Amino acid sequence: MGLNVAFWILAVTAFAGALAVVTMRSVFRAALGLILCFLAVAGLFFTLSADFLGAVQVLIYVGAIAVLVILAIMFTHEAECGNLSGKFKLPALLVATLFLGLAGWAMLATHWPASSAEGQLPTTAALGSLLFGQDGILLAVEIAALLLLAAIIGAIAIAREK
Amino acid sequence: MSVGLEYYLILSAALFSTGLYGALAKKNAIVILMCIEIMLNAANIALVAFSRFSTPAQMSGQLLVIFSIVVAAAEVSVGLAIIIAIFRHYKDINVSRINLLKW
Secondary structure: OHHHHHHHHHHHHHHHHHHHHHHOOOHHHHHHHHHHHHHHHHHHHHHOOOHHHHHHHHHHHHHHHHHHHHHHHHHOHHHOOOOOEOOOHHHHHHHHHHHHHHHHHHHHHOOOOOOOOOOOOOOHHHHHHHHHOOOOOHHHHHHHHHHHHHHHHHHHHHHOOO | OOOOHHHHHHHHHHHHHHHHHHHHHEOEHHHHHHHHHHHHHHHHHHHHHHHHHOOOOOOHHHHHHHHHHHHHHHHHHHHHHHHHHHHHHHOOOEOOOOOOOOO
16 A cells, blocks of 8 residues: 555656756756656656665766766756756657557557566565576676766866877 | 456557657657667566467576676666767757768
């Protein structure tokens, strides 16, 4: 019961945050809506018994990505672009509505395999052994680390003053 | 009525279409990047919901989300660096005026 109430509150908050990103006039307010959306998604991860992912969501999205976005907004505030829509506003609305209808229909019409098992908490140890354990995917973890390193070096090289 | 898989999937589809609308319609490059982040988050919700309701023992969906977050972090850092470099060069981040690569 408590989980249902939490889901509805968090779902409405996440959707309101996403709507704020596309409707707010000021880019900074849109970024605040984005942070609200990220926080609500972290809460949704907790209701899905994914405690580690909820914490990671708060750390990386709310902590790092939101700060990066706000930093970029402050760097570029002289552009005075605002949060305006281009000439593709109506086609974009059409495409988004069409996608929502198609995806919603496909999701409701498909019979998903269901399991009545409860989610196991805490998930941190289980995820760790899945990543680093005997039959783990250590190579993928190393490649992800390499990707992050390449992204950091690339970001420095691109954004550096010549 | 208990909240099941379909509720999370519909929420994920709604968030994804909001992000899709923003990414297609907006002119500000930073807002487009923010909308892409919303779309990635919507996909993450669907993955975790599948992991919770279909295969709660294996947790494969949660593993995928970890890598998705890593790629999203890499993407946003490079994307914002490109936006800052473009701003240095053109003093503008309006994508309808940055048309060097436009066909």
